[in-house]
Amino acid sequence: MDETVQKSCWGVTAKAVIGLAGVILLAWLFAGSETIAVVAAS
Structure with missing residues (x-):
């Protein structure tokens, strides 16, 4: 059972x-890589 x-x-x-990886990928595709880099760094 365990x-x-x-x-x-x-x-x-x-x-x-x-x-989560899919959401990040879609955000990257729509927003551009620079925006995701800024969000990830903060």
Whole structure:
């Protein structure tokens, strides 16, 4: 049972990371790389 919970947790983590990367990529495509660099630095 612990293995099932662990796999589920990693699945949620992976989806969150991929989703966040997708949002950042879309923001970069629409706003331009300079804007994202400024946001990431602050």
